[in-house]
Amino acid sequence: MKQEIWLLGLSYKTAPVEIRERFALEGPLADATGCVSPDEEIQECMILSTCNRVEILAVSSKDDPSPFLLRRWAAAREESMDALAPHVYIHKGHMAVRHIFSVASSLDSMVLGEPQILGQLKEAYRKALERNTVKVILNRLLHKSFSVAKRVRSSTNIAANAVSVSYAAVELAKRIFGDMSGVSALLIGAGEMAELAAVHLVNAGLRSLYVTNRTAGRASRLASACSAEIVPFEDLSGSLARVDIVISSTGAQRPLITVEDMRPLLRKRRNRPMFFIDIAVPRDIDPRVNTLDNIYLYDIDDLREVVAENQAQRLQEATRARTLVDEETAVFCRWLASLxxxxxxxxxxxxxxxxxxxxxxxxxxxxxxxxxxxxxxxxxxxxxxxxxxxxxxxxxxxxxxxxxxxxxxxxxxxxxxxxxxxxxxxxxxxxxxxxx
Amino acid sequence: MTFEHITAIGLVFLYSLGALGLFFGTLSKRRAVNAAADILTLAAFLLNTLAAIYFFAVQSLDALSASAAPQLLAWAIVFISLCARLLLRLRILTLTATTLALVLCVLSLRSSPTALVLPDNLSALFLTLHISALFASGGLLALAFGAGLLFVHMDRKLKRKAPATVFSQDLPSLSSFDTVNRYAVLAGFPLYTLGLTAGFLWGPLFSQAIENPKVLLSLFIWALYALLFYQRMALGYRGRKTAVMAIAIFTISALSFGIDYSLSHHSALLRAWP
Known part of the structure; x- marks a missing residue:
């Protein structure tokens, strides 16, 4: 009997988070239930379980192994099949191959082009190898899906630009300063998005991070959360002369930094460039600051616009990427048929x-x-x-x-x-x- | 057909393919296109180097013909851009350098291959120094120009919050272009000063300085260059203003080079020399 590739799964597209939680198949659970053990019905099997999707990839010589797999899946979570079935999609043969290539290339992800899914797929494959549940067909399918993902990434701009506000801020900083190891930043005020941007900057290799806040307690909490140094709020202009990036998100009703403040500071800084990220509403930084040479100011709307444009660009690139996935699917299926x-x-x-x-x-x-x-x-x-x-x-x-x-x-x-x-x-x- | 013309045809062919390849490679991000462009650019540079070696084997700098001069300047520009690429990993500057080299090689193709024959008393060390220092500073100025253009382009995009295009998203940072600009000015201005001084000490230039527009233009360029050097080194200026100034100085220098060609300035000086 001819062996066929099957893929059963649910994802953020077909199931809300409550359902995804109920039917997640991760780590010890998958081991304990034996859900992935190849048996008479299933010759090869692998589970991919992330916060956005749960998928079972199987090779079977049966006409339709999906009821069997669904039963095992529901039983593994001690749930009824009726609760699971409405949310599940089933792909067979060519469509299953195409789907797994799309998943690996992040074309099926919530954030198009995000890189984590490939790592998660590799990890799932590693576990399947440890359990000895993958053989010739899935081995090749998975290796091929990794190379397809690599090809999609290198041949298209699917992952080229940031699609979150905090990452967009870091990308802009890199376009201005390049190497971040000589750059320092100042966080004014406290705000979730500003804090996140600061953390991303630190991860990008920032030399030093300073925080300042009207309330000393909040500044201290932020400093310990981001491994930063506290500077007194009263010495804001002195701090501005030292730092290259300023992330501001206070609740002030009037601008904290004006164009008049910045002119003498620029001379003091010997015209070293500065990047201001103003996440506050009302804005903390006078928009006219952007008219000064060597100063770049982005407010929250600017950053959102950057993100929206990047998302649109990724959507365009996804069309090219899907063509590549189709090409590779055809090659793989030819090989599969030759088996x-x-x-x-x-x-x-x-x-x-x-x-x-x-x-x-x-x-x-x-x-x-x-x-x-x-x-x-x-x-x-x-x-x-x-x-x-x-x-x-x-x-x-x-x-x-x-x-x-x-x-x-x-x-x-x-x-x-x-x-x-x-x-x-x-x-x-x-x-x-x-x-x- | 002279040797300079044959090499100029080869150089125009290779530099144009190299420049086109670098441009489309940057846009398409295709590894094969970029690799081919790099090979073509290196082949052009190699041919340019061989032509320069041949030139120095049979002639000397003080017998520079109108068709050999642009080729040597093209060599200096590409050589400096390749050094910058190796040291600072700025591939994009090779594109501006090959484009400028292409323009110079086209100029070489259209120019007279007749070597300038100097009287023995004028063929001196100062002339060799004058030409070589000015060619080296020309190469550095071209580098500052390329970095300046790209700086202004990126600065404009960042100020206007324009989305990153296929071309701009892989460009190095603004700071890298500013650094290249700084180094190019730091090394280029002393060389330009040396070249100009050697020219004046040589003789014909000095005696005709006041009435010759080329000489006056050279002094004007030197003054601008000195201002840029002072702003960079003493006042710590950086960014858009210095980039714009480097672009302006290069443009005026290119004009000056053009005037020198169209008026056969140096020949005229020699004819006037008693």
Whole structure:
């Protein structure tokens, strides 16, 4: 019976968070339930469980293994199948391959192009390898999905620009300063978004972070949360002369920093560039500050606009990325179809016969005086040699075909040995330790 | 057809392919296009180097023809941009350098290959120093120009909060361009001063200084360059103003170079020399 790839799952697109929580299959739970154990119904299996999706990837020779898998899934969470089934999508064969390639390339993610999903997929694959639940087909499928994700990332701009306000602020800072190791920042006031931006800046390699607040207690809390140094609020202008990035989010009703404050400060700073991120409403920084040379001011609306434009750009890139995914899906499915025994035997025979015929013609060209009878004898001899050489590998393949797993492995090996896919077959080499 | 013309044809061909490749490689981000562009640019630079070696083997700087001069200047510009690329990892500046080199090689193709024959008493060390120092400072000024253009482009985008385009999103930071600009001015101004001083000490330039527009223009460029140098080094200026000034100085220098060509200024000076 032909083996087929199946994918069952639920994601943020089909199930609310309460359902995703109820049916998550993570770590010890998946182990304990045996949900991923390949058995008679399922030959290979792998679980991907993240906060946004739970998916079971399986290889089965049954007509429809989905009821069986759903039953096991629901049982593993001690829930009813009726609660699970309405939220589940089921893909088979070509569509399952396409889906997993899209997931790996972050085309199915909530935030298009986000990089975490690839790491999560690699981790899921690593666990499946440890449990020994993946074999030839899923091995190749997963390795291929990692390379597809890499190709999508390098050939498109799907992950090029930030799609969150805090990341957008960090990206802008990098466009101004480049290397962040010589840059220092000042956080004025407290606010969730400002704090998040500060944390991202620190993670980007910021040299030093200062915090200031009218209330000393809040400044102290922030300083310990972000490993920052406290500076007195009264010394704001002195601090501005020292820092390169200012993130402001106070509740002040009037601007804290005006263009008149900044002019002398710029001279004092010897025109070193400054980047102001004003997240406060009403704004803390006079918008005219942006008119000064070497000062760049972005308020919350500017940052949101940057994010919206980046999101639109990612959507455009997703169309290109989907074309790549379709191409790769077709290549993989061709390889999958070739794993049947009969087409492989036919391919081996045809290839050998082609070689024999070519070589015979070449030899006979060099012997033009040879009588027709002898020419036919040479051709027959070449055909007989090929037949005899092919006999053993073909017998071996047929013998292995009795056992499904061994048969697929043997067919896969034969196709590579005889180069039947002309380099089109997905690489299943486990280099680089991905998922191992 | 002279050797300079043959190499100029080869250089125009290779530099134009290199510049186009660098441009489309930057836009498309295709590794193959970028690699091909790099190979073509290096091939052009190699040919440029071989032509320069041949020139020095058979002639000397004080017998510089109108077609050899732009090729040597193109070599200096590309060499300095490649050094900047190696040291500061600024690939994009190779694009501006190859474009300028292309313009110079086209100029070389259209110029007279006849070498300027100087009387023995004029062929002196000062002339060699004059030409080599000015070519080196020209290369550095071209680097400052390229960095300045890209700085102004990025600064404008950041000030206007314009979205990052395919071209601008992979550009190095504003600070990198400012740093390149700073180094180029720091090294370029003393060389320009040296070149100009050597020219005046050489003789013909000094005697004709007042009535010749090229010489006056050179002095004007020197004054602007000195101002930029002072602002950079003493006042600590940086950013848009210095970038704009570097662009302006390069543009006026290019004009001055053009005037020198169209008026055959140096030949005229020599003809007037008693």
């Amino acid at each position: 049947d025994l009969q087409p492989t035997i036919v391919d081996i025979i045809r290839r050998s016969e082609r070689i024999a015929q070519k070589e015979t013609e070449r030899t006979l060209k060099r012997l033009p005086s040879l009588p027709e009878e002898q020419r036919e004898a040479i051709a027959a001899m070449a055909a007989a040699i090929v037949k005899k050489i092919n006999h053993e590998p073909i017998t071996f393949l047929k013998r292995q075909g009795g056992d499904q797993d061994a048969g697929i492995q043997a067919v896969s090996l034969a196709r590579r040995l005889f180069n039947l896919d002309r380099g089109e077959a997905p690489d299943d080499s486990c280099s680089g330790g991905e998922g191992k």
